[in-house]
Amino acid sequence: xxxxxxxxxxxxxxxxxxxxxxxxxxxxxxxxxxxxxxxxxxxxxxxxxxxxxxxxxxxxxxxxxxxxxxxxxxxxxxxxxxxxxxxxxxxxxxxxxxxxxxxxxxxxxxxxxxxxxxxxxxxxxxxxxxxxxxxxxxxxxxxxxxxxxxxxxxxxxxxxxxxxxxxxxxxxxxxxxxxxxxxxxxxxxxxxxxxxxxxxxxxxxxxxxxxxxxxxxxxxxxxxxxxxxxxxxxxxxxxxxxxxxxxxxxxxxxxxxxxxxxxxxxxxxxxxxxxxxxxxxxxxxxxxxxxxxxxxxxxxxxxxxxxxxxxxxxxxxxxxxxxxxxxxxxxxxxxxxxxxxxxxxxxxxxxxxxxxxxxxxxxxxxxxxxxxxxxxxxxxxxxxxxxxxxxxxxxxxxxxxxxxxxxxxxxxxxxxxxxxxxxxxxxxxxxxxxxxxxxxxxxxxxxxxxxxxxxxxxxxxxxxxxxxxxxxxxx
Amino acid sequence: xxxxxxxxxxxxxxxxxxxxxxxxxxxxxxxxxxxxxxxxxxxxxxxxxxxxxxxxxxxxxxxxxxxxxxxxxxxxxxxxxxxxxxxxxxxxxxxxxxxxxxxxxxxxxxxxxxxxxxxxxxxxxxxxxxxxxxxxxxxxxxxxxxxxxxxx
Numbered sequence: 001x002x003x004x005x006x007x008x009x010x011x012x013x014x015x016x017x018x019x020x021x022x023x024x025x026x027x028x029x030x031x032x033x034x035x036x037x038x039x040x041x042x043x044x045x046x047x048x049x050x051x052x053x054x055x056x057x058x059x060x061x062x063x064x065x066x067x068x069x070x071x072x073x074x075x076x077x078x079x080x081x082x083x084x085x086x087x088x089x090x091x092x093x094x095x096x097x098x099x100x101x102x103x104x105x106x107x108x109x110x111x112x113x114x115x116x117x118x119x120x121x122x123x124x125x126x127x128x129x130x131x132x133x134x135x136x137x138x139x140x141x142x143x144x145x146x147x148x149x150x151x152x153x154x155x156x157x158x159x160x161x162x163x164x165x166x167x168x169x170x171x172x173x174x175x176x177x178x179x180x181x182x183x184x185x186x187x188x189x190x191x192x193x194x195x196x197x198x199x200x201x202x203x204x205x206x207x208x209x210x211x212x213x214x215x216x217x218x219x220x221x222x223x224x225x226x227x228x229x230x231x232x233x234x235x236x237x238x239x240x241x242x243x244x245x246x247x248x249x250x251x252x253x254x255x256x257x258x259x260x261x262x263x264x265x266x267x268x269x270x271x272x273x274x275x276x277x278x279x280x281x282x283x284x285x286x287x288x289x290x291x292x293x294x295x296x297x298x299x300x301x302x303x304x305x306x307x308x309x310x311x312x313x314x315x316x317x318x319x320x321x322x323x324x325x326x327x328x329x330x331x332x333x334x335x336x337x338x339x340x341x342x343x344x345x346x347x348x349x350x351x352x353x354x355x356x357x358x359x360x361x362x363x364x365x366x367x368x369x370x371x372x373x374x375x376x377x378x379x380x381x382x383x384x385x386x387x388x389x390x391x392x393x394x395x396x397x398x399x400x401x402x403x404x405x406x407x408x409x410x411x412x413x414x415x416x417x418x419x420x421x422x423x424x425x426x427x428x429x430x431x432x433x434x435x436x437x438x439x440x441x442x443x444x445x446x447x448x449x450x451x452x453x454x455x456x457x458x459x460x461x462x463x464x465x466x467x468x469x470x471x472x473x474x475x
Numbered sequence: 476x477x478x479x480x481x482x483x484x485x486x487x488x489x490x491x492x493x494x495x496x497x498x499x500x501x502x503x504x505x506x507x508x509x510x511x512x513x514x515x516x517x518x519x520x521x522x523x524x525x526x527x528x529x530x531x532x533x534x535x536x537x538x539x540x541x542x543x544x545x546x547x548x549x550x551x552x553x554x555x556x557x558x559x560x561x562x563x564x565x566x567x568x569x570x571x572x573x574x575x576x577x578x579x580x581x582x583x584x585x586x587x588x589x590x591x592x593x594x595x596x597x598x599x600x601x602x603x604x605x606x607x608x609x610x611x612x613x614x615x616x617x618x619x620x621x622x623x624x625x626x627x
Contacts, residue, residue: 136576
């Protein structure tokens with residue numbers, strides 16, 4: 001009798017955090033199932049219990065070294081709700097600037113540092129060359145652009161927050177310090193170059209599409225729901241708005257949903273084989289309520305960007321596939337369009353006459369015992385939900401992170417790629433890299449979503465049902 | 476004295492791993508204002524752009540594998556071959572990026588201070604603290620016009 005086998009990719013490389021993939025083969029060697037396992041555990045929801053609520057933004061920023069700003073913002077918004085204050089208009093705008101700087105630098109890291117080696121050198125390129133140094137050898141301007149764009153975002157964060165990693169500038173009630181004229185002028189001065197890079201990079205990326213027709217067709221190209229936050233006019237937003245779901249035909253399934261009532265429409269399921277919970281759209285149940293968040297979803301749910309260059313790109317993006325854009329390969333293009341939007345919008349906000357106003361914080365004591373804060377993080381919608389006691393100490397905390405919301409879709413994408421590319425008993429680097437690349441398209445942040453440290457090596461084994469190693473690749 | 480960049484790196488929440496940050500504060504006091512001193516958790520590619528504009532780049536780091544309090548100063552060369560990168564780089568990798576992306580060849584040195592305690596916390600071991608003046612002295616010497624002339 002033929003044996004059933006499992007291929008294990010452990011760990012998955014060039015992502016934020018630690019995970020592995022198992023690919024399960026049937027007796028004929030065909031892929032019958034595949035799973036994306038998140039193997040690290042953080043536990044922030046538990047160990048912040050008992051802490052004063054005002055500490056939460058700083059504590060939550062420690063969840064992640066890549067997107068601390070997003071946690072800072074969502075956490076501060078939850079604390080605003082506990083204070084029951086309306087923050088000053090300038091603080092609102094400064095938080096938006098901060099958040100968009102975060103989106104820019106995080107997207108640049110994902111696209112240029114982690115995924116561009118696949119896109120520039122090819123999925124089958126020598127793994128030894130498939131890295132930033134391989135990119136700089138073949139296309140140094142692309143490598144320079146990635147570095148410059150990420151630095152642009154990081155420097156805004158540093159100017160506003162005092163440091164690039166784990167800044168504590170966003171506080172309950174607003175922000176701790178106003179923007180200085182010098183910093184405003186310095187950021188504005190850097191905008192033309194950032195804008196030029198975004199435009200140039202989009203042109204390059206769109207030019208590669210023909211080479212990746214097969215990947216576009218097989219990288220998470222399936223019907224699902226898409227979720228994101230939109231403004232009242234249906235425009236994209238990273239800071240505040242209502243939740244909208246669209247289906248694979250692009251039709252709005254649910255709109256105008258209050259993010260503070262996320263528990264009415266989002267459920268979470270725990271699977272025994274992963275520390276990452278899977279979120280689903282409650283009305284459709286589990287797992288039919290599969291939905292995607294992040295750049296692809298935000299552009300699918302948004303009618304407009306509201307800035308000239310990004311709107312042109314959005315219109316073109318919406319033409320990529322009939323109705324909603326379904327292929328997760330297009331996360332990359334969506335990421336660059338969002339960078340373009342952020343740079344354009346940053347310029348608008350920095351030129352706002354109120355932006356240098358000194359009144360940037362509303363002070364109050366807690367006026368509510370429960371608060372929810374939501375924002376659009378680079379990887380998707382982020383929810384922070386806190387309950388406090390009369391002394392202002394955290395008694396309960398729930399975090400719903402973008403990567404968990406993409407978990408069902410990532411698993412289905414891994415299966416789709418494995419079924420398309422994995423053939424027979426011999427493992428090839430190109431096959432493995434495509435399985436990893438589809439995960440990279442989502443830019444999962446596992447440190448965020450499981451609330452580690454180690455070596456990013458790759459070991460893949462093909463095992464018989466008796467556990468015998470049939471094939472092994474180590475790099 | 477030409478453009479000087481001092482990059483202190485480590486985790487300030489892991490006791491002696493943050494000693495480079497602590498040393499950087501002292502260096503900001505004693506070095507001329509033309510010297511830029513920055514503190515980072517790890518070495519990322521973005522630092523190459525700043526390093527490419529310097530004539531001298533000094534990396535400050537803590538290490539676990541030596542006698543606590545020992546300080547080692549070593550000249551650096553740009554990494555050859557294909558350095559691996561996903562999230563952080565070595566000092567030699569930063570110099571390689573300088574060379575290959577920006578056609579810049581700043582002189583590079585790595586000063587390593589061997590620590591004793593690397594658990595969670597913000598307190599330094601006495602051995603690490605006692606070695607800080609030595610690191611400051613070494614950096615100051617490397618930055619001196621005489622040292623720069625000698626190596627020119």
